[in-house]
Amino acid sequence: MSSNTTLLTSGARLIVTTHNASGKSTFHSDLTLPSFSPFGPSGSSFTIFDTRSSVPVNNLQEPTHLRDTIPRVPASGVNFCVTNIAPRFSVPMHRTLSLDYAVVLAGEIVLALDSREERMVKAGEFIVQQGVNHAWHNRTDEVCRIAFVGVGAEMVVLGSGEELRETVIKVPAK
Structure with a gap:
């Protein structure tokens, strides 16, 4: 296996900026957030960088990092995260009540829809996903x-x- 398997457990560096009392730009924090691996070491891992309950947001508010949870977008809010999908792992069919903007940063993934359509998405390519029922299949060794x-x-x-409701992926009991 490739050295990129460390992506599953390494978490991710997050740099946050803010304003000081006089309104000048300043760095708030520079830290590595841990990843959450609810499906074990050969599944998916997640790192949530920020979640806001509503928009517009208050840019003086500190980011909310949610640990040990699968990313979910608040009904009137936003969420920024990274998902790592292990080699030869599939994420089951599910639907979120969100508009998701995504970019594949490393590797490649098959995005499968409940209509049985599939598309391969590679590093550097983008997705606009509009609340559809979908699954992810990593059919590679990366x-x-x-x-x-x-x-x-x-x-x-x-x-x-007919209302197309959210279907949530359940985290396995420990």
Whole structure:
């Protein structure tokens, strides 16, 4: 296996800026946030950099880093995180109530939809995901790292009135 398998456990460096009392730009923090691996060492890991409960945000408010949780976007808020998907691992079909902007940073991943359509997405490529039912399949021997910015979204309501609700991936009991 490649050396990029350290992406699963290494967490990620986060630099946060802010303003001082006179309004000048300054660095607030520079730290490495740990990753959360609810599916074990051969599954997925997550690092949440910031979650805000609503927009617009207060840029003087300190970022909220959520540890030991799978990223979820607040209904009227935003979430910024990274997900690492282990080699030969699949994330089951699920739907989020969010608009997700994503960029594959390392490796490649298959994005599968419930219509049975699939697309390979490689490092340097982008995704705009609009609350669809989807799964992720890493069919390679490399870790795939994806950065996400999620924005709370309204539930999709079909012309028939059917509501497409969120389906949550359950964290295995320890």
